[in-house]
Amino acid sequence: MQGFDPATSFGASVAQRYDDQPRGDEADAVAFLADVARGRPALEFAIGTGRIALPLHAAGTAVDGIELSPDMLARLRQKPGGADLAVICGDMASATTGRTYGLVYLVFNTIFNLLSADDQIRCFANAARHLDADGCFVVETALPHAWIAPGTADYVHAEQIGLDAITLDVARYDPVTQLLTENHVRISAAGIRLTPIVCRLITPGEMDLMARIAGLHLLARYADWRRGAFDIRSTAHVSVYGF
Numbered sequence: 001m002q003g004f005d006p007a008t009s010f011g012a013s014v015a016q017r018y019d020d021q022p023r024g025d026e027a028d029a030v031a032f033l034a035d036v037a038r039g040r041p042a043l044e045f046a047i048g049t050g051r052i053a054l055p056l057h058a059a060g061t062a063v064d065g066i067e068l069s070p071d072m073l074a075r076l077r078q079k080p081g082g083a084d085l086a087v088i089c090g091d092m093a094s095a096t097t098g099r100t101y102g103l104v105y106l107v108f109n110t111i112f113n114l115l116s117a118d119d120q121i122r123c124f125a126n127a128a129r130h131l132d133a134d135g136c137f138v139v140e141t142a143l144p145h146a147w148i149a150p151g152t153a154d155y156v157h158a159e160q161i162g163l164d165a166i167t168l169d170v171a172r173y174d175p176v177t178q179l180l181t182e183n184h185v186r187i188s189a190a191g192i193r194l195t196p197i198v199c200r201l202i203t204p205g206e207m208d209l210m211a212r213i214a215g216l217h218l219l220a221r222y223a224d225w226r227r228g229a230f231d232i233r234s235t236a237h238v239s240v241y242g243f
């Protein structure tokens, strides 16, 4: 998408609306991550508005963060407890908090927000850099084939159909670059609102190789936060890496 800037794709209006419709997996994600952290401090890459970090912190795991968008960060700071977290505004592929953690985690497909293989590899290396010797890096994403049927190039998906408003997901997938270019188009009496985003889709196998480059290897893989079996029916994965 010409002119697309990842740094602005989570700008002020997205940040204001981000928590309006929670994803619904928050309690399960927090229970899983607290279990892996085992009381040790954690670092969330792309912490956003603190959807996971705030309840995890409240449940007894100290959480720091790295976040690219000043607007998402500002929203986090406005929320109860948000100002208590130490969060750096920067790129999760390179920014550092200068210390290590028992848990580093990156959820909600956000490794896909890095738009080249090099940046995704640098992100795994940066996670490894922030881990204690027995620490774990947890990554959660959808499986690419669950988003894009093989052979699909362009599509329009009716995301929400309401009486007063509709939201269409207008998308194109390029299998050469692995980039999924989308614009979420909301049409209502108030007008038309466009929310563009570009993602680079990678498979669990590619992530395992990126982890190996960073000196990490796969410890466990599940279909979801409840540790469901990862198998041929899976549409997503929660992967745990360690040294």
Ligand SMILES: C[S@@+](CC[C@H](N)C(=O)[O-])C[C@H]1O[C@@H](n2cnc3c(N)ncnc32)[C@H](O)[C@@H]1O
Residues within 6 Å of the ligand: 006, 010, 045, 046, 047, 048, 049, 050, 051, 052, 066, 067, 068, 069, 072, 090, 091, 092, 093, 107, 108, 110, 113, 114
């Ligand atoms: C889908 S949201 C996820 C936020 C939060 N982790 C959650 O689960 O609600 C993606 C977030 O990643 C941030 N982000 C995108 N690219 C980033 C990067 N290179 N470094 C740090 N944060 C980034 C965006 O600003 C946004 O806050």
